[in-house]
Amino acid sequence: MINERLVRKDDYTWEIAKDETLGMRVPGRIFLSDALMRFLEPAAIQQVANVATLPGIVKWSLAMPDVHTGYGFPIGGVAAFDATEGIVSPGGVGFDINCGTRLLATTLTKEEIEQEIQTLTTKLYESVPAGLGSKGSLRFSEKELDQVFLRGAKWAVDSGYGDAGDLKHCESNGCFDGADVSNVSPLAKKRGMPQLGSLGSGNHFLEIQFVDQIYEEREASVFGLRPGQVCIMLHSGSRGAGHQICTDYLKLFQKASQKYAIRLPDRQLACVPADSRDGRSYFSAMAAAANYAWANRQIMSYRVRDVIEREFSTGAGLVYDVAHNIAKLETHHIDGERKEVYVHRKGATRAFEKDESYGVAQPVLIPGSMGTASYVLCGTTKAMQTTFGSTCHGAGRVMSRKAAKRQLTWKGVTESLRQKHITLKTDDLSAVPEEAPEAYKPIDEVISVVSALGISKVVARLVPMGVIKG
Amino acid sequence: MRKYEFLEHTADVAFRAYGNNVGELFEHAAEALESIMICLDDVACEDSRVITLTSDTYEDLLYDWLSELLVIFEVDLFAVRSCRVTTTGFSLHAECLGAKIDPSKHRLKEEVKAVTYHELKVTKNAYFQAQVTLDV
Numbered sequence: 001m002i003n004e005r006l007v008r009k010d011d012y013t014w015e016i017a018k019d020e021t022l023g024m025r026v027p028g029r030i031f032l033s034d035a036l037m038r039f040l041e042p043a044a045i046q047q048v049a050n051v052a053t054l055p056g057i058v059k060w061s062l063a064m065p066d067v068h069t070g071y072g073f074p075i076g077g078v079a080a081f082d083a084t085e086g087i088v089s090p091g092g093v094g095f096d097i098n099c100g101t102r103l104l105a106t107t108l109t110k111e112e113i114e115q116e117i118q119t120l121t122t123k124l125y126e127s128v129p130a131g132l133g134s135k136g137s138l139r140f141s142e143k144e145l146d147q148v149f150l151r152g153a154k155w156a157v158d159s160g161y162g163d164a165g166d167l168k169h170c171e172s173n174g175c176f177d178g179a180d181v182s183n184v185s186p187l188a189k190k191r192g193m194p195q196l197g198s199l200g201s202g203n204h205f206l207e208i209q210f211v212d213q214i215y216e217e218r219e220a221s222v223f224g225l226r227p228g229q230v231c232i233m234l235h236s237g238s239r240g241a242g243h244q245i246c247t248d249y250l251k252l253f254q255k256a257s258q259k260y261a262i263r264l265p266d267r268q269l270a271c272v273p274a275d276s277r278d279g280r281s282y283f284s285a286m287a288a289a290a291n292y293a294w295a296n297r298q299i300m301s302y303r304v305r306d307v308i309e310r311e312f313s314t315g316a317g318l319v320y321d322v323a324h325n326i327a328k329l330e331t332h333h334i335d336g337e338r339k340e341v342y343v344h345r346k347g348a349t350r351a352f353e354k355d356e357s358y359g360v361a362q363p364v365l366i367p368g369s370m371g372t373a374s375y376v377l378c379g380t381t382k383a384m385q386t387t388f389g390s391t392c393h394g395a396g397r398v399m400s401r402k403a404a405k406r407q408l409t410w411k412g413v414t415e416s417l418r419q420k421h422i423t424l425k426t427d428d429l430s431a432v433p434e435e436a437p438e439a440y441k442p443i444d445e446v447i448s449v450v451s452a453l454g455i456s457k458v459v460a461r462l463v464p465m466g467v468i469k470g
Numbered sequence: 471m472r473k474y475e476f477l478e479h480t481a482d483v484a485f486r487a488y489g490n491n492v493g494e495l496f497e498h499a500a501e502a503l504e505s506i507m508i509c510l511d512d513v514a515c516e517d518s519r520v521i522t523l524t525s526d527t528y529e530d531l532l533y534d535w536l537s538e539l540l541v542i543f544e545v546d547l548f549a550v551r552s553c554r555v556t557t558t559g560f561s562l563h564a565e566c567l568g569a570k571i572d573p574s575k576h577r578l579k580e581e582v583k584a585v586t587y588h589e590l591k592v593t594k595n596a597y598f599q600a601q602v603t604l605d606v
Binding site for chain 1: 476477478479480481482483507530534537541543545571578579580581583584585586587588589590603605606
């Protein structure tokens with residue numbers, strides 16, 4: 001049944017009218033097909049409406065087709081706030097600051113590794129630390145950790161974990177300017193120190209995939225992708241460092257929201273004016289966590305490359321690295337004006353029409369659920385006009401973790417992966433049902449919606465061969 | 471009265487804890503949190519930790535308490551098997567018993583990233599009740 005609060009604007013756009021009694025400053029917009037509508041929870045609609053009440057919000061509170069209930073912001077939420085009149089919200093970024101995906105493309109073909117997939121998955125599993133409390137096993141000083149926070153992937157490359165060419169293919173070149181370590185708590189540093197270079201747990205993963213289909217020859221060729229090619233996809237973020245930075249500022253902003261007389265429908269939406277000392281402090285600490293995440297993924301790539309090199313005497317080039325939990329100061333054309341806005345993407349991916357290093361549209365990496373396809377998309381002009389240059393970030397959950405564990409067994413899920421010739425490695429088999437395809441929306445449908453809306457163009461489809469679940 | 475129960479939440483983990491008083495409520499909430507991260511049956515009460523905290527409301531005190539347990543788990547690698555919590559106003563004193571985490575002895579489960587303020591509530595009817603959402 002379609003929720004009575006939603007008004008259909010076109011085939012894929014549903015609007016929540018601006019309701020001033022609720023304090024909404026702008027309308028909400030949710031992008032869904034009829035097929036995805038059945039997954040939409042009333043709580044997610046409410047969360048889209050709640051975000052629309054925050055000061056300085058511009059145009060719409062948006063939700064991508066992988067939308068589902070989160071805490072504070074919905075997952076799949078995108079909102080832009082005026083740089084002078086608007087706010088920044090730690091809850092609008094999330095605890096896992098700069099959680100994101102990275103894709104490496106090898107010179108190998110599916111056929112070349114098919115017989116070796118068990119060995120390769122095991123070797124990668126042994127090389128890239130994964131699971132609860134996983135540690136990166138790196139030795140470095142506190143001063144170096146500060147450099148990680150300040151310079152991100154650039155620090156990693158300068159420290160020997162990759163080459164300068166990698167930086168060209170990272171969002172923001174793998175380094176967020178404006179990080180200030182004096183705004184990062186000692187506890188955040190302490191949590192971050194041992195975990196650099198580790199995957200983490202939950203929905204974080206490392207997959208060995210092959211390019212199953214190419215849809216856009218030109219972009220695929222520019223990104224270095226061809227049919228049958230073996231790729232490695234990583235999904236991870238800023239580990240305990242980012243979690244603690246978000247925790248610290250959320251706590252601090254509980255009182256600050258009152259100081260700035262901001263009325264909140266949900267305490268998790270705590271926020272402060274972007275153009276305030278509090279706002280600048282958070283933004284500089286968030287930038288530090290984002291840099292940690294870029295360094296983290298760069299170090300894991302180094303370990304992946306080391307395995308590929310040792311096993312197959314070949315390399316793996318970086319296709320792209322992109323964040324999906326982040327806030328950025330960007331310039332967008334809004335109602336005929338160039339406007340500076342803080343775009344919050346909470347479970348949403350930047351999808352710009354132009355990438356400087358490639359000279360075509362920006363690559364967008366969208367992982368599917370465990371055992372299903374992932375996609376390489378690219379940004380579009382339409383995304384710049386309608387979603388502040390954003391698109392979906394994954395399939396989006398439909399089933400609670402509790403329900404997944406009740407309805408599915410790890411034996412059943414691993415057996416179904418085995419039937420699809422997918423090798424799985426994890427240190428927590430009991431959590432496997434939580435990431436099963438049944439717990440997520442169908443990724444192919446989510447991708448067809450962003451494609452039909454024109455907010456992304458589909459470049460390639462990748463299919464998993466080996467999965468390391470964090 | 472149950473100690474705690476897990477609720478349906480699409481993305482994350484939510485639970486409701488119960489107690490005859492605030493101290494007992496916090497003890498049960500601690501057990502719910504620890505049970506997500508580690509198989510508690512394997513954790514012996516062989517070491518102790520004392521935690522004292524002060525906040526502005528019961529909700530804030532609960533947020534601080536669970537966040538503290540999370541940090542002790544991740545940074546000190548200490549899992550709490552049981553605890554005795556006493557509260558005075560919005561201050562808390564907790565004596566926690568548990569063990570240093572050893573992956574060869576303990577079955578580690580899921581990483582909890584953080585405690586959230588989302589729908590965080592402490593209420594009192596016939597008994598105390600708290601609702602907590604965790605980011606996992």
